[in-house]
Amino acid sequence: MTVKTTDYPLIVEPLAEEDGGGFVAIAPDLPGCMSDGETPQEAVANVQGAILAWIEAAEDLGHAVPKPSRRVALAG
Numbered sequence: 001m002t003v004k005t006t007d008y009p010l011i012v013e014p015l016a017e018e019d020g021g022g023f024v025a026i027a028p029d030l031p032g033c034m035s036d037g038e039t040p041q042e043a044v045a046n047v048q049g050a051i052l053a054w055i056e057a058a059e060d061l062g063h064a065v066p067k068p069s070r071r072v073a074l075a076g
Contacts, residue, residue: 007068
């Protein structure tokens with residue numbers, strides 16, 4: 001079974017104005033994997049590429065790629 005980037009749960013949060021504003025999308029199953037965007041939708045679209053790059057780098061280094069968790073991540 002092939003894992004898709006959209007299988008990973010995401011946390012989407014607004015960024016503070018001092019951090020540039022917009023939104024950040026984080027894939028908590030993949031440490032350090034995140035991306036940002038002007039809108040929540042843009043952040044989610046951008047993080048899909050970051051997830052793919054994270055997985056490719058882990059595989060190139062011979063590291064295990066965590067399976068997507070089933071938890072649902074919500075941001076307040």
